Amino acid sequence: MRDSTVNRRQFxxxxxxxxxxxxxxxxxxxxxxxxxxxxxxxxxxxxxFVPAYDEWFNKQYTKEWxxxxxxxxxVDNIGIAGIAARASAEISAQKGHDLFxxxxxxxxxxxQTVDMKDVYQELERKLGKxxxxxxxxxxxxxxxxxxxxxxxxxPDPVNYRQDLFGQVGLPNxxxxxxxxxTAGARIKKQFGNPVGIGLANEIDTGMAMRxxxxxxxAHEQDxxxxxxxxGKPTLEAIKFVKALFEETMTPxxxxxxxxxxxxxMIAGKVSLVLNAISIxxxxxxxxxxxxxxxxxxxxxxxxxxxxxxxxxxxxxxVWKFAENIEGAKKFLIDYTTNFRQAFVAGEFYDFPCFPxxxxxxxxxxxxxxxxxxxxxxxVLDDVLNWATNVGYPGYxxxxxxxxxxxxxxxxxxxxxxxxxxxxxxxxxEADTACKRIFAKxxxxxxx
Numbered sequence: 001m002r003d004s005t006v007n008r009r010q011f012x013x014x015x016x017x018x019x020x021x022x023x024x025x026x027x028x029x030x031x032x033x034x035x036x037x038x039x040x041x042x043x044x045x046x047x048x049f050v051p052a053y054d055e056w057f058n059k060q061y062t063k064e065w066x067x068x069x070x071x072x073x074x075v076d077n078i079g080i081a082g083i084a085a086r087a088s089a090e091i092s093a094q095k096g097h098d099l100f101x102x103x104x105x106x107x108x109x110x111x112q113t114v115d116m117k118d119v120y121q122e123l124e125r126k127l128g129k130x131x132x133x134x135x136x137x138x139x140x141x142x143x144x145x146x147x148x149x150x151x152x153x154x155p156d157p158v159n160y161r162q163d164l165f166g167q168v169g170l171p172n173x174x175x176x177x178x179x180x181x182t183a184g185a186r187i188k189k190q191f192g193n194p195v196g197i198g199l200a201n202e203i204d205t206g207m208a209m210r211x212x213x214x215x216x217x218a219h220e221q222d223x224x225x226x227x228x229x230x231g232k233p234t235l236e237a238i239k240f241v242k243a244l245f246e247e248t249m250t251p252x253x254x255x256x257x258x259x260x261x262x263x264x265m266i267a268g269k270v271s272l273v274l275n276a277i278s279i280x281x282x283x284x285x286x287x288x289x290x291x292x293x294x295x296x297x298x299x300x301x302x303x304x305x306x307x308x309x310x311x312x313x314x315x316x317x318v319w320k321f322a323e324n325i326e327g328a329k330k331f332l333i334d335y336t337t338n339f340r341q342a343f344v345a346g347e348f349y350d351f352p353c354f355p356x357x358x359x360x361x362x363x364x365x366x367x368x369x370x371x372x373x374x375x376x377x378x379v380l381d382d383v384l385n386w387a388t389n390v391g392y393p394g395y396x397x398x399x400x401x402x403x404x405x406x407x408x409x410x411x412x413x414x415x416x417x418x419x420x421x422x423x424x425x426x427x428x429e430a431d432t433a434c435k436r437i438f439a440k441x442x443x444x445x446x447x
Contacts, residue, residue: 130354134151142446156274159265
């Protein structure tokens with residue numbers, strides 16, 4: 001479940017101008033034997049969606065790792081909405097954590113991070129190649145630098161009401177975007193449950209709009225990183241979203257925050273959303289009855305392809321000003337090598353970027369005692385065939401990051417859907433804004 005992330009937008013400005021220090025939430029120190037010469041490692045993590053993960057990571061894994069490596073490990077947990085401000089503060093002060101976790105690719109801070117090439121090389125030597133999604137979210141082909149390292153990502157499947165879609169002839173849920181539109185309209189008319197896809201300035205809207213764009217063959221850039229928004233596929237995607245809104249949704253989606261779709265689905269108000277398994281895991285705990293009605297399906301097919309995005313991309317950076325750079329890198333290597341423990345502790349929320357670390361993944365997700373039914377998560381078995389990064393088919397570069405965090409595409413789709421602009425006008429406005437952003441980062445030498 002994602003919190004509001006307006007601070008990510010502020011972060012783009014703060015990384016260039018500095019920011020005041022942001023307060024931390026829970027602070028957990030993993031003690032070791034008293035020794036003044038003992039090494040220290042400071043890690044910043046988000047407050048994980050699954051509390052059991054933080055219990056395992058903070059109180060078990062880091063303690064055991066610290067004992068083995070003669071290191072006192074400190075873990076600071078903050079809400080996802082505070083990550084960007086905290087990063088800006090540490091950059092401004094040139095002091096902070098040795099390991100800093102972003103929940104999205106952070107290419108705009110590349111100049112402040114050490115190259116993680118050696119971490120990737122060591123893990124690839126031990127475990128084989130990292131998945132393309134992880135590399136494209138942490139590597140800049142322009143500078144040839146790994147500005148971050150990703151051990152894991154969170155899939156973004158379709159959550160749908162099986163009882164409602166079953167009554168309009170789709171018991172296994174929609175398989176195409178056209179089916180979402182046609183079946184969604186029937187469900188809204190017959191049962192009063194609209195489709196729940198945001199059209200607001202928040203992360204989940206940004207992910208959903210790109211998923212639709214990519215399925216229609218539209219992109220912000222091409223594979224080589226050249227700007228490529230303006231074209232017929234983008235215009236067709238905009239027209240589709242306008243029709244989808246008019247036929248299946250309600251105006252409240254224009255003011256949603258990043259957790260609105262979660263709340264609406266669990267409350268039984270909407271028929272379909274795009275989100276991580278945060279929705280189903282919450283339903284399992286809080287409302288088993290609705291949990292049985294909410295099922296998952298993989299990425300939907302559009303005119304060009306069936307494709308989806310990651311929901312959370314776990315990207316660790318090591319600041320150039322970190323006090324224990326080598327310790328931070330060793331921690332990442334060891335943590336990733338033992339990632340199966342994290343996969344289980346996080347209740348399948350985080351999937352590995354090095355598949356060999358969870359060799360029995362298919363078996364684990366095929367039968368889960370908490371799920372309704374037990375094989376609910378089996379649909380994610382082939383997630384690597386359809387999950388991609390923001391910036392597809394290119395890399396998650398600094399220009400793409402700024403376009404995402406300043407909601408340029410969200411506004412484009414929302415204006416067209418609401419009638420505030422024609423699809424052509426909305427595309428032209430977004431095209432102008434994106435060209436300016438690409439030019440800015442090219443001048444900086446990062447794109």
